[in-house]
Structure formats: structure tokens, C-alpha cells
Amino acid sequence: xLAFIARRLIISVLVLFGISILLFAMLRWMPGxxxxxxxxxxxxxxxxxxxxxDLRRRLGLDxxxxxxYFSWLREVMQGNLGYSYVDGRPVTxxxxxxxxxxxxxxxxxxxxxxxxxxxxGIVAAIRxxxxxxxxxxxxxxxxxxxxSFFTALIGIYVFGIKLGWLPTSGQNTPGETGLLDSIEHLIxxxxxxxxxxxxxxxxxxxSSLLEVLSQDFLVTxxxxxxxxxxxxxxxxxxxxxxxxxxxxxxxxxxxxxxAVVIEQMFAxxxxxxxxxxxxxxxxxxxxxxxxxxxxxxxxLSNLAADVLYAVVDPRVRTGQEES
Amino acid sequence: MRxxxxxxxxxxxxxxxxxxxxxxxxxxxxTVEDTASGDDAGDDGDDGDDGAGDDGAGDDEPSDDSDxxxxxxxxxxxxxxxxxxxxxxxxxxxxxxxxxSPLLAATGPNGLMQQIHWDALVGLGGETDYxxxxxxxxxxxDDATTWTFNLRxxxxxxxxxxxxxxDVVFTFEALSNPxxxxxxxxxxxxxxxxxxxxxxxxxxxxxxxxxDDFTFQIELLAPNSAYMVDMVEPLxxxxxxxxxxxxxVEGLAENQFFREPTVGIxxxxxxxxxxxxxxxxxxxxxxxxxxxxxxxxxxxxxxDVAQAQLETGEIDYTQxxxxxxxxxxxxxGVTVHSVDGPSIAALHTAWDTKTELVQxxxxxxxxxxxxxxxxxxxxxxxxxxxxxxxxxxxxWAVPDGLNEYPYDPEKAQELLAEVGWDSDTEVTxxxxxxxxxxxxVVTIVAGQLQAVGINAVVEPMDGTAMGSDIGDRNFDxxxxxYGLFNADPAxxxxxxxxxxxxxxxNLSNYCNPELDELLAAGVATTDQDERAAIYADAQKIVxxxxxxxxxxxxxxxxxxxxxxxxxxxxxxPTQAFWNIAEWSVSG
Numbered sequence: 001x002l003a004f005i006a007r008r009l010i011i012s013v014l015v016l017f018g019i020s021i022l023l024f025a026m027l028r029w030m031p032g033x034x035x036x037x038x039x040x041x042x043x044x045x046x047x048x049x050x051x052x053x054d055l056r057r058r059l060g061l062d063x064x065x066x067x068x069y070f071s072w073l074r075e076v077m078q079g080n081l082g083y084s085y086v087d088g089r090p091v092t093x094x095x096x097x098x099x100x101x102x103x104x105x106x107x108x109x110x111x112x113x114x115x116x117x118x119x120x121g122i123v124a125a126i127r128x129x130x131x132x133x134x135x136x137x138x139x140x141x142x143x144x145x146x147x148s149f150f151t152a153l154i155g156i157y158v159f160g161i162k163l164g165w166l167p168t169s170g171q172n173t174p175g176e177t178g179l180l181d182s183i184e185h186l187i188x189x190x191x192x193x194x195x196x197x198x199x200x201x202x203x204x205x206x207s208s209l210l211e212v213l214s215q216d217f218l219v220t221x222x223x224x225x226x227x228x229x230x231x232x233x234x235x236x237x238x239x240x241x242x243x244x245x246x247x248x249x250x251x252x253x254x255x256x257x258x259a260v261v262i263e264q265m266f267a268x269x270x271x272x273x274x275x276x277x278x279x280x281x282x283x284x285x286x287x288x289x290x291x292x293x294x295x296x297x298x299x300l301s302n303l304a305a306d307v308l309y310a311v312v313d314p315r316v317r318t319g320q321e322e323s
Numbered sequence: 324m325r326x327x328x329x330x331x332x333x334x335x336x337x338x339x340x341x342x343x344x345x346x347x348x349x350x351x352x353x354t355v356e357d358t359a360s361g362d363d364a365g366d367d368g369d370d371g372d373d374g375a376g377d378d379g380a381g382d383d384e385p386s387d388d389s390d391x392x393x394x395x396x397x398x399x400x401x402x403x404x405x406x407x408x409x410x411x412x413x414x415x416x417x418x419x420x421x422x423x424s425p426l427l428a429a430t431g432p433n434g435l436m437q438q439i440h441w442d443a444l445v446g447l448g449g450e451t452d453y454x455x456x457x458x459x460x461x462x463x464x465d466d467a468t469t470w471t472f473n474l475r476x477x478x479x480x481x482x483x484x485x486x487x488x489x490d491v492v493f494t495f496e497a498l499s500n501p502x503x504x505x506x507x508x509x510x511x512x513x514x515x516x517x518x519x520x521x522x523x524x525x526x527x528x529x530x531x532x533x534x535d536d537f538t539f540q541i542e543l544l545a546p547n548s549a550y551m552v553d554m555v556e557p558l559x560x561x562x563x564x565x566x567x568x569x570x571x572v573e574g575l576a577e578n579q580f581f582r583e584p585t586v587g588i589x590x591x592x593x594x595x596x597x598x599x600x601x602x603x604x605x606x607x608x609x610x611x612x613x614x615x616x617x618x619x620x621x622x623x624x625x626x627d628v629a630q631a632q633l634e635t636g637e638i639d640y641t642q643x644x645x646x647x648x649x650x651x652x653x654x655x656g657v658t659v660h661s662v663d664g665p666s667i668a669a670l671h672t673a674w675d676t677k678t679e680l681v682q683x684x685x686x687x688x689x690x691x692x693x694x695x696x697x698x699x700x701x702x703x704x705x706x707x708x709x710x711x712x713x714x715x716x717x718x719w720a721v722p723d724g725l726n727e728y729p730y731d732p733e734k735a736q737e738l739l740a741e742v743g744w745d746s747d748t749e750v751t752x753x754x755x756x757x758x759x760x761x762x763x764v765v766t767i768v769a770g771q772l773q774a775v776g777i778n779a780v781v782e783p784m785d786g787t788a789m790g791s792d793i794g795d796r797n798f799d800x801x802x803x804x805y806g807l808f809n810a811d812p813a814x815x816x817x818x819x820x821x822x823x824x825x826x827x828x829n830l831s832n833y834c835n836p837e838l839d840e841l842l843a844a845g846v847a848t849t850d851q852d853e854r855a856a857i858y859a860d861a862q863k864i865v866x867x868x869x870x871x872x873x874x875x876x877x878x879x880x881x882x883x884x885x886x887x888x889x890x891x892x893x894x895x896p897t898q899a900f901w902n903i904a905e906w907s908v909s910g
Binding site: 033036037038039048049051058087089094097156160161164167168170171172174264266269277280281 | 421
């Protein structure tokens, strides 16, 4: 098991390397230049060419790409992701500030997604081809296919404006720090993001539970007279939920993508919105920091999923040892 | 079953890594969205307190005004989640702010924040007229080369230090000093001694002097009777010399002091970043007048989101896009303010490289091909005026007999035929998408140009790419909405003078020596009749040659919650908080 984790970690580091080199090159292929964004031609007064050259020198953009990459890498090894072009703040600090907001939104969303998706999936599987099954299947398809910006607009309009139940943006009322206020602000964005997750969760739980329920050992259990509830609760569910772990890990990048949209819609001061602004401003250090962070998160969560999987499903482990 | 629970919990924990604390400041990458597509030049900042005029020598009370009450003070508003409690307001910034540094190239949101925390010598009031702020009065010598500002003597920095002319001299030199990383080093190039200072041959700029503690003088090289235009847009916030001079000069513009400034001079002083797009300001204890609020919050919200928040009561001020005017006007408990704006919407061409497009017939054809009045009526709900010259105000500066370029597609085709225009030639209209009104305008313009045989294609791009195109002199038409063009016709100089080409405000690189001469003569005299005659000639040249394709001048629209009192709309969106010192809330 330890050998397995070690091997995966080494591969992950190599993958991160590859990502950082690719990203470094791709960013420079994007048209536009961060200095152009910093010195707006509409409002700059004076010798703009000289100012641009000076700025490039100060940001180190005048050196060759290879030199830039290695100096960036050297700093990263020491835990410094560089400084934002726009205001000179350390990228680590910026990411740290934003991480809290995004983590809060995403964990609440995953929680809501599980809360809605898992029970629905179980019910749909047990009552296969019933009206409940059809309705929840249709509902989950709807949740998967309707874009979240649309749901967000509907949510803002109905719950924020028409009913006035919930605030429509931000994660706190300015100046308030109470828990209740935070929860109120979280409900709408987290529900909308959570519902988009609930759809896939429900589909996976349903199909894997159906698969388990049709397996011999459960048929045997049923025929021995064990109650349906007991069979499902005791034996089937544990096996059926295993794939869900993988799904949750695999969905993490998508969750980040969804968070970008939701954060825009709800003015949520998280990473997604930061990344979008950074791309628009060609703020390389922030883009690099953000993508590296997400890459690490995805690699780690995939690793964690595999490890958890091995913990709950002995078959995986034996497979590993044989290979 | 128990194992399943473990798994779920573990997965949740994973997702929650780093659970959220917020507050703390946060990063900022100030968006560039609408920069290069140019909405009006950014701005500046200073806080809005009222100028002279308003309350003359202020009462010098070092009070904390913790309970001023110009009006009733408020029980907050009614239920829901509304944001703000008593005596505090929440106001919109239309983009993310990043810094309180007046040295950085101005951006709208930074300038708006700086209006709250800092202050300038002079500014614009609610009617495009000049108002004194830190300066009580000013005058210009007859030869228009010496400008004298008489400063208020009752102003203190928020740490109790007296504000003096030395602060002003210090600030103007810092703005001009390339070592600071200032984005405004060229702003004072007409000031005596500026060139020597920038070249490092002098320690000071000889043209900036403080004859005494409360007098500030500017000595110009070339006469400029319209120098006030440069002083008010963007506003020039004054910095506290006793604090900022202690910071290293190298890279001063980006010094982290300006991220969280500890000293201010405006009515409300920076307190903390709640997140990186929300800032808390508190009443300045040293402010010279009574204040109506204890706390001000600025929040970065896209305008459409902000309009929804106005409806829920979460926010008290937002810009309004003309496209949404009707909807916002229908909201209960909200007042809509619409005032004549000073900016112009225009299409720019790179005059130095796009020779075919700058033929007079082609440009006049474009003017006739575009139904400008219909655009104003349909896209911006009639909230604007068609213009036929760049400086469309004040009245004395606009001569009669200008060509009004009525919508006339046939005439446009005739003009194009005269020069043998090839209808296959592709003409791109560059746009940074994202602002509904502007997006719609370019779509209509492209369609109408196509109708007369100009193969116009809209090309969306982001701000940095457009900035590169401007630098590379590679744009056929790009649309911008910018400027302060109705206070003094001299404002044309910044956009049309030859000297402003190649990196200055004249991004078209249009250059006409005859016009240059007129523009120079126009600011060389203080006599209004003489100036009117000079500008009449200048306006005719602009009206005929069309350095930019003139579309319309949009009105400036904003909306406030009914609990906010004392708000006076500025014609300039980036100076919306000019009189925030007079704001208060009602119950």
C-alpha cells in the first residue's frame, strides 16, 4: 500500500512539472501582454513605449522564457509563487485569502449534492421503474443539462428579488460576521452548485446499486428471507457507494469550473473569479499559482480516492498486490 | 454502513480543506475589461467632500463625528437581509479595485475608492463646473502661464497632521517621477523644469512651488488657459508628505502602503479589506465637516448583479446601464438619476497606418451610413445626444453651421464611389465585449456600414489584445466611450494634438498642423471671445476631417436607494462619489 502511494506521488510530481512547463509556454502564446493591461493606452500619459519597456524589465518579462521559467521554479521550491502584477501582493497570500471562500462554497455544494443525490439514487434503484424513479431520473437529467448560470439567475430572481428570502451576492453582509448571515449567503450559490452535482451523484448511486442488487449474493440473501430493507442497508449500499468516491474525485475539476461561473454570478470572492480576472489581465503569476494549485488538488484527490477505494474494497488492494 | 459514513465524511473533509475564513484582504487583479475598449479614461480619486462654496471655512473641530445628524439618522431598513445597518451604506464599484495609489495608471474603481479616502485640490461638481476641494480658489495670470491655488487652511490628515502646500508639491513631483513607477509621468510635461527633473538633471520640478503654507503655484512652459481640464479629470489625489516621503521612492506606485493606507484626508478613511473586492471605510475623525455616516462599504459588483441588489435593499448606489433603465426605474424604493454626460462614443482609426480609411470621403461616408439618432433611441433608450464635433460643449465653443451628417445611405455610397472604394476590403471593428450598450452599437454600426458597401466585421477581443493593437498601430475602427468634452473645448488637445500621438492620449495618431496651431492659440489667451473665434475654426476642421467617427454623447445614469440622502449625481461615472461627505441615510 505504501509503495503504491509512493509511486503515485512520484508520478504526480512529474505530471506537475509537465503542467507547469506547458502552462508557462501557453500563457506566453496568448495574445496580449500583461504590461499592455497595466498601462491602459486610453488613460496613460507620457512616453508609453518607455514605460512599457521599463515595466517589462521590472517584472522580468524581458528575459528569455527559459530563464523566466527556472527563476520561477526556484522561487516555487522555496514556497514563493511570485507577486501579482497588478498590486504587487504575494500570490500565496492572494490564493490563501481566496481559498477560504472557495472551499466554503465547494464543501457546502458537495454536501448538498450528496444530501440530495444519494437518497434519490437509492430510492430510484429500490423502486426501479416506479414513478419516483422516472421523476428523479428526469430531474437529475435536468440538473445535469441546465447550465448553472441559468439556474443562478432563476434563483436570484425568485428567492432574492421576488420572495426576498435570501441575499443575492457576496458571502457576508458588509460588516457582519455572524454565522447566520454567512449561512444565509451560502444557501443560494451552494444549492445551485450542489444541485448540478446531485444529478451525476444520483445517476451513479442508482446504477451501481442496481448492479449490486442483481448480484448473486444478494439474490441469495433475499431468497433466504432477509427483508428488502435489510438487504439494501446491510449489504448492497456499502458496495454501491464505492464508485461514488471516484465520481466525487473525478468531478473535482468540474466543480472548480462550476464554481467559476457561480462565483461570478453571486459576486463570491473566491478563486474562480480571481482566476478569470487574472486571465483577462494576463496576470501570469496568479494564473500559474492557481492552475498549479488546482492541479495538485486534483492529483491528490484522485490519489485519495484510490486509497479510500482500496480501504473500502479489498478487491482493489489484492489486485494491486498481484500486479 | 459505518464504512460508508467514514468515506463520506472523509470526502467532505477533503473538499473542505482550508475551511473558509474570509475577511482579510484579498488579492486583486483589477480587471482590465473595459480599459482598452476605452471607456472614459480612468479617473482619479479623491473623496468627495464639498468644496469651498459649500461651507466656507469649515469648522475646525477635531471631533469624531460620531453622531452627526444632518438628517434623521436611520433605523436601518426593513427586513430581509439588508446589508447595511444604521448610518452605514453599501455602494457599488463596477470593477474590482486594487489599490489606493494615485501613482498607478488610473482605473475607474481605484479612482472611486480614492475619492472617499483622499482628496484633490479641485474637482467637478454635479454640473460639469469646477468646484474647490482642498483649494478654496484659484486664478491664472493674464498670459495663462502661472496658475495659483489658494488652499484651505483648516484641513488635517486623519492622523492630525496639518495639510499644507508642501503635500501638493510632493505629490505632483512623485507623479512625475519615473522611478516611482508612476503611470502619469507625462501629465505635467508642460510644467517648467519637468523635463530636467525626469531626466534626472534636477532634484525638483521648478514649476511647482509653495510660496507659503497655503498657496500652491504652477508655472507652465506654454500658456494654457484651460489647465483646469487637466486638474479635474482624472482627479489628482494629494498624498501626505509626512508619511509617503518615508517610503522608498523606487517602486513607490506599488508600495503596499497604498494597499492599506493608514492615513487619509477624505471624509471616510480606509479601514480594512473585507474581501478583495469589498472595502470598509470609517468616518475620518479629523474631517472638517459633520458627516452623516459612520461606515461606508464599497463592493465590486457587475452592474446587472448590483441592480438586483438594489431591489433587495442590499446596496444603496449603483451605476445603471441605459439598456436597463426602464427596468430599474420600475423598482420601488429606488431613485434613478440621469444627467448629461461629458463623454463621447466614437470610433477610432489608426491614422498613421490605415491610409485608405482616413480619406475624407470615406470618413464622411461612414457618418452618413450610420443612423446615429436611431442608435441613441434604440440602444440607449434615448439617453444621449448625437454629436457632430468632439468638444460638444459648452455652448460658446460650438459654432453654427457644422455638418450634421444626417442618415443618408445613398450619399454614403456616392462618396465611396468617388474614391473607388473596394467593397471587398475588410474593415474590422474591434470591441472588448461585455457592455451591452457598446456591444449592440458596434453590431448595428457594422450592419449599416455593410449596407453601403463597407465590409465591416466586428472583432471581439480582450483588453490586452486591444492594447497591443493600439501599440502596433493595427486597428481599423475601435469603439471607445471616454473623455470630458463639454467643460472646455481645449479638451480636444489631449486627443487630437500631434504631440499627444505615439503613446499619449491621441491614440489615432491623427496629426494636422493647422488644427495644432488653433489648439495652441485657444489656450494661449484667457479672453473668452477670442477663444470662441479660435475654437469655431478648430471645430469646423474636426467636423469635416473627422479624426474620429463621432457617434453620440451618452447620459450618465445611476440609481440610489431611497434611504440614501444627499447624493448628487456626477456627469462622470468615475466621479460618482464626489460629494460623499454630504451623504447621509434616512430611516
